[in-house]
Amino acid sequence: MKFLHYILALVLAIAVSVGQAEEVDTLPAQRVAMACLENVDAGGYGTSWDDAAELFRKAVTRESWEKTIATLRAPLGQPGPRKLRGVAYTRNPPNVPEGEYVMIQYQAMFGERLVVETVTPMKEADGRWRVSGYFVR
Numbered sequence: 001m002k003f004l005h006y007i008l009a010l011v012l013a014i015a016v017s018v019g020q021a022e023e024v025d026t027l028p029a030q031r032v033a034m035a036c037l038e039n040v041d042a043g044g045y046g047t048s049w050d051d052a053a054e055l056f057r058k059a060v061t062r063e064s065w066e067k068t069i070a071t072l073r074a075p076l077g078q079p080g081p082r083k084l085r086g087v088a089y090t091r092n093p094p095n096v097p098e099g100e101y102v103m104i105q106y107q108a109m110f111g112e113r114l115v116v117e118t119v120t121p122m123k124e125a126d127g128r129w130r131v132s133g134y135f136v137r
Contacts, residue, residue, distance in 0.1 A: 030087065045065060053132040080109035082109075088102065101123075120134075
């Protein structure tokens with residue numbers, strides 16, 4: 001659960017710093033986020049961890065992620081359609097390591113339940129976007 005608090009802190013920190021957003025191409029980050037969601041939807045929890053940002057993998061073990069995401073997603077049921085709700089780019093948000101982040105929110109139907117999924121890719125040293133956080137409310 002410690003990593004869920006970390007992920008929530010990351011999401012909140014990015015939300016606070018959205019006012020400092022710049023013009024950047026967020027499409028690569030959005031593609032990475034959607035690929036992660038599709039992977040998780042298909043039950044590829046371990047693969048989603050393998051593909052995640054180093055920051056994420058250092059915060060939570062693969063085994064812990066698989067267990068936590070399975071527990072989180074099971075009560076929701078099968079995912080249905082998603083609608084992009086918002087995209088926010090930020091540099092160097094507070095309370096997380098320096099870098100570039102994109103907070104992406106989707107409205108998603110899981111059975112009869114409407115949820116908001118937040119996926120946060122970050123640009124790593126190699127220039128690739130990888131998911132550093134996932135949160136459902």
